[in-house]
Amino acid sequence: xxxxxxxxxxxxxxxxxSTPDLLGRLAQKSREIEMHKGQLLFVKGEAAESFYLxxxxxxxxxxxxxxxxxxIVDILPQGHVFxxxxxxxxxxxxxxxxxxxxxxxxxMPLSLLKQEIDANVQFARSMLSAMARYRxxxxxxxxxxxxxxxxxRIGCFLLRLARQSEQGPTEIKxxxxxxxxxxxxxxxxETFSRALTKLKQTTGIEVKGSTIYMDDIAQLANYSxxxxxxxxxxxxxxxxxxxxx
Amino acid sequence: xxxxxxxxxxxxxxxxxSTPDLLGRLAQKSREIEMHKGQLLFVKGEAAESFYLxxxxxxxxxxxxxxxxxxIVDILPQGHVFxxxxxxxxxxxxxxxxxxxxxxxxxMPLSLLKQEIDANVQFARSMLSAMARYRxxxxxxxxxxxxxxxxxRIGCFLLRLARQSEQGPTEIKxxxxxxxxxxxxxxxxETFSRALTKLKQTTGIEVKGSTIYMDDIAQLANYSxxxxxxxxxxxxxxxxxxxxx
DNA sequence: CGAGGGTTTGAAGTGCATCAAATAGTGTGG
DNA sequence: CCACACTATTTGATGCACTTCAAACCCTCG
Numbered sequence: 001x002x003x004x005x006x007x008x009x010x011x012x013x014x015x016x017x018s019t020p021d022l023l024g025r026l027a028q029k030s031r032e033i034e035m036h037k038g039q040l041l042f043v044k045g046e047a048a049e050s051f052y053l054x055x056x057x058x059x060x061x062x063x064x065x066x067x068x069x070x071x072i073v074d075i076l077p078q079g080h081v082f083x084x085x086x087x088x089x090x091x092x093x094x095x096x097x098x099x100x101x102x103x104x105x106x107x108m109p110l111s112l113l114k115q116e117i118d119a120n121v122q123f124a125r126s127m128l129s130a131m132a133r134y135r136x137x138x139x140x141x142x143x144x145x146x147x148x149x150x151x152x153r154i155g156c157f158l159l160r161l162a163r164q165s166e167q168g169p170t171e172i173k174x175x176x177x178x179x180x181x182x183x184x185x186x187x188x189x190e191t192f193s194r195a196l197t198k199l200k201q202t203t204g205i206e207v208k209g210s211t212i213y214m215d216d217i218a219q220l221a222n223y224s225x226x227x228x229x230x231x232x233x234x235x236x237x238x239x240x241x242x243x244x245x
Numbered sequence: 246x247x248x249x250x251x252x253x254x255x256x257x258x259x260x261x262x263s264t265p266d267l268l269g270r271l272a273q274k275s276r277e278i279e280m281h282k283g284q285l286l287f288v289k290g291e292a293a294e295s296f297y298l299x300x301x302x303x304x305x306x307x308x309x310x311x312x313x314x315x316x317i318v319d320i321l322p323q324g325h326v327f328x329x330x331x332x333x334x335x336x337x338x339x340x341x342x343x344x345x346x347x348x349x350x351x352x353m354p355l356s357l358l359k360q361e362i363d364a365n366v367q368f369a370r371s372m373l374s375a376m377a378r379y380r381x382x383x384x385x386x387x388x389x390x391x392x393x394x395x396x397x398r399i400g401c402f403l404l405r406l407a408r409q410s411e412q413g414p415t416e417i418k419x420x421x422x423x424x425x426x427x428x429x430x431x432x433x434x435e436t437f438s439r440a441l442t443k444l445k446q447t448t449g450i451e452v453k454g455s456t457i458y459m460d461d462i463a464q465l466a467n468y469s470x471x472x473x474x475x476x477x478x479x480x481x482x483x484x485x486x487x488x489x490x
Numbered sequence: 491c492g493a494g495g496g497t498t499t500g501a502a503g504t505g506c507a508t509c510a511a512a513t514a515g516t517g518t519g520g
Numbered sequence: 521c522c523a524c525a526c527t528a529t530t531t532g533a534t535g536c537a538c539t540t541c542a543a544a545c546c547c548t549c550g
Contacts, residue, residue, distance in 0.1 A: 063388065071388050088377030094384070117370060124369035125362060131376045132333030138383055138409055139339070143308065143316050145390070146431060149537070177496065191538055193498055202448055209547090227310055305523055394505070423529065436506055454515085 005106055008055050012081055014130050016156035017122055022112070035099035043096040050107040054078050057103025058176055061095045074095045075100065077175065085086040085131070087114055101178055138186050145186050147227045150195035153185045155224030156202065158212060170217060174210040197221075247272045250351055253300050257326055259375050262367055267357070275353040280344035289340040293331035294350040299323050302348020303421055306340045309345065317428050320345065330376070332359055345421055390431050395440035398430045400448065400469030402451045403457060415462060419455040444468075 006027040009015065015023060032055075035041065041052065044063055052059075054076050061073040061082060073095045076082055087110055088091055099105075117124045144153055161172045174181055182192035199205060203220045206213040214220055251272035254260065260268060277300075280286065286297065289308055297304075299321050306318040306327060318340045319325055331338050332355055344350075362369045389398055406417045419426055427437035444450060448465045451458040459465055 037464065065392065067472075069392065071391055073384065085377050085380065088374050091280065094381060117373070118366055119364055121366050121369060124366060124373065128369065128373060128376065129333050131373065131380065132330050135330065135376065135380060135383070136334065136339060138380070138387070139318065142383070142387055144388075146316055147310065147314070179496065188539060189497075190499085190540085194538095197498090245434075422527095433507060434529075435508080435531085439506095442530090 002030075005030050005032060008106055009045060010052060011079065014081060014084075014126055018116070018120075019079060022116055022120075023125075026108050026112055029112065030106050032229065033105050033107055035103045035105065037099060037101045039099050041097040041099070042083075042093050044093055046093050048083060048089070048091045048093050049110060051081060051084040051086070051113065053081050053106045053108070055104045055106055058100045059103060060098050060100050060106065060180070062098070070183065075180065075184050083178070084110070084113060084127075086110060087117075092107070095135065100180060119148060143228065148224070150185075150187050150191050151199045151202070153187070154181075154195055154199055155220050156190065157181070157185060158205070158214065159217065159221055159224060162214060162217065167194055168217070170214045172212050172214070174212065175184075178210070186193040196202050247275075248259055250275050250277060253298060253351055254353070256324065257298060259326060259329075262371060263361070263365075267361055267365075267368075271353050271357055274352050274357065274404050278350050280348045280350065282331050282346045284343060284344045286301070286342040286344070286350065287328075287338050291338050293328060293334070293336045293338050296326060296328040296331070296354060296355055296358065297342070297489075298326050298351045300349045300351055303345045304348060304350065304423070305343050305345045307343070314451070315428065317431075319428050320355055320421065320425065323480070329355070329358060329372075330357070331355060332362075345425055366404055388473065391467070395430075395432050395436050396444045396447065397469040397472060399437065399440055399444055400434070401473075402430055402470060403459065404462065404466055407459065407462065413462070415459045417457050417459070418455070 006023060008031070009023055009026050015026075023158060033041070035057070042048075056078055059076045059080075059082065061076065062070045063073065064070045074082075082097065091110070117127060117164070136237060148156065161175070162170050174214065178192055179189045183187045185192070187195070196207060200207060203223050204215055205220065206215075251268060253276070254268055254271050260271075278286070280302070286304070287293075301323055302322045304325075304327065306321065307315045308318065309315045319327075328338060336355070357397065362372060389401060393401065402419065405421070407415050423437055424434045427434045430437070432440070441452060445452060447470050449460055450465060451460075
């Protein structure tokens with residue numbers, strides 16, 4: 001049982017250079033949590049004792065105003081870690097976390113993370129790198145939200161989803177329902193629907209339910225990414241080079 | 246001369262717990278740069294060899310698209326450090342930096358920072374905390390941009406400026422010209438002007454040139470901060486408590 | 491088959507951007 | 521101290537993107 005958890009934990013990039021000893025202790029003290037759709041893992045402000053790894057499904061991180069409107073912080077797929085920065089936030093979670101569909105996470109004690117930072121410079125360095133990477137990503141999201149319109153944001157999102165697949169004609173599936181994608185991209189569901197329709201006309205993509213076919217990635221990239229500050233394609237697209245202009 | 250630099254460097258929170266030795270070496274290898282208004286310190290993508298401390302004036306961090314539209318990353322006052330995270334960004338600056346008025350900065354070698362991270366766990370920890378703090382700030386900015394309208398963003402900005410001063414009637418001066426404030430808050434100068442006018446009517450503030458009088462901070466906070474996710478007042482306001490609703 | 495959520499479509503409104511022009515402010519040289 | 525030049529700021533008019541509210545549609549699952 002713990003063995004199975006260990007496998008998951010080993011695969012976390014943050015623990016790339018960690019000793020088997022640390023990994024073992026983490027696995028020892030961790031527990032697996034099955035979550036049903038809509039289940040809350042923790043709420044903002046709650047005392048933080050664990051950080052988490054998503055092993056199945058999707059976890060939504062968000063904050064909400066008094067009136068109940070949500071600001072989506074992030075939506076994490078399998079393999080991603082969250083809650084680990086709470087070490088620096090007065091041991092309180094800075095957002096709430098909820099499963100957007102049947103999901104599974106592994107909870108690991110933050111205390112081990114703290115110890116490791118103090119004991120292992122190499123690890124502290126990894127964590128710094130991870131935070132810097134995350135920060136860059138945030139900055140990019142910020143820029144997208146300011147400079148791109150709804151259609152371009154969607155296009156950019158699709159391109160990032162397609163990053164693993166081949167050049168040329170590609171088929172992707174939206175990872176979660178359209179309403180959630182919309183809020184992830186900072187727009188209303190209605191706006192998402194309309195913008196997607198326009199995007200079809202402009203870039204020749206095809207949409208059938210939650211599946212999207214892209215004949216010509218370059219055309220989509222050209223339409224969506226022209227506005228970006230400089231890096232092209234977006235880091236997240238994974239270094240694939242698509243001709244500009 | 247280097248003595249004078251040392252004083253500035255000592256005051257940087259990041260080096261709170263650093264040894265006199267490190268501080269000395271930093272001062273030794275640092276140099277002071279006088280900048281005139283509009284002067285570029287470095288541009289995005291440039292090889293990063295130094296990080297900087299603002300000792301006078303204001304430094305604008307920004308990126309720009311091919312078409313020349315700028316996205317303001319931050320505008321830093323005296324006492325703030327920037328460029329230090331370039332260690333993690335392939336040694337290239339992730340933004341451009343420019344003085345928005347006659348300013349002075351101290352340039353310090355990034356190499357010393359790298360060494361110190363590897364040599365001193367305590368320091369690595371400080372840096373992690375600093376990055377976490379910065380990140381929280383970014384998240385808040387993000388939230389503001391999404392949830393608040395132009396008037397509320399201005400109100401929030403004023404409240405943060407007023408944080409040091411007393412409860413009750415307060416007078417503040419805008420730190421830089423209105424056009425720059427506008428871009429800092431993600432809006433056009435025209436929008437800023439109009440929104441400020443509306444804010445006068447709504448919250449009873451008074452504006453004369455770049456000076457702003459606030460009779461009733463609570464009223465302004467009430468109008469501007471209701472939308473925020475939860476923390477009230479904003480962390481940056483400095484923990485001052487203003488009655489809600 | 492019917493209920494309920496997700497999705498689309500329509501109509502109308504709002505906020506901000508944009509373009510254009512007037513006005514206020516500031517620093518300059520005479 | 522004034523007039524000019526130049527920039528910052530304000531004001532007006534208009535347009536567009538997105539939101540909001542409302543209703544229809546579609547799909548899935550009990």
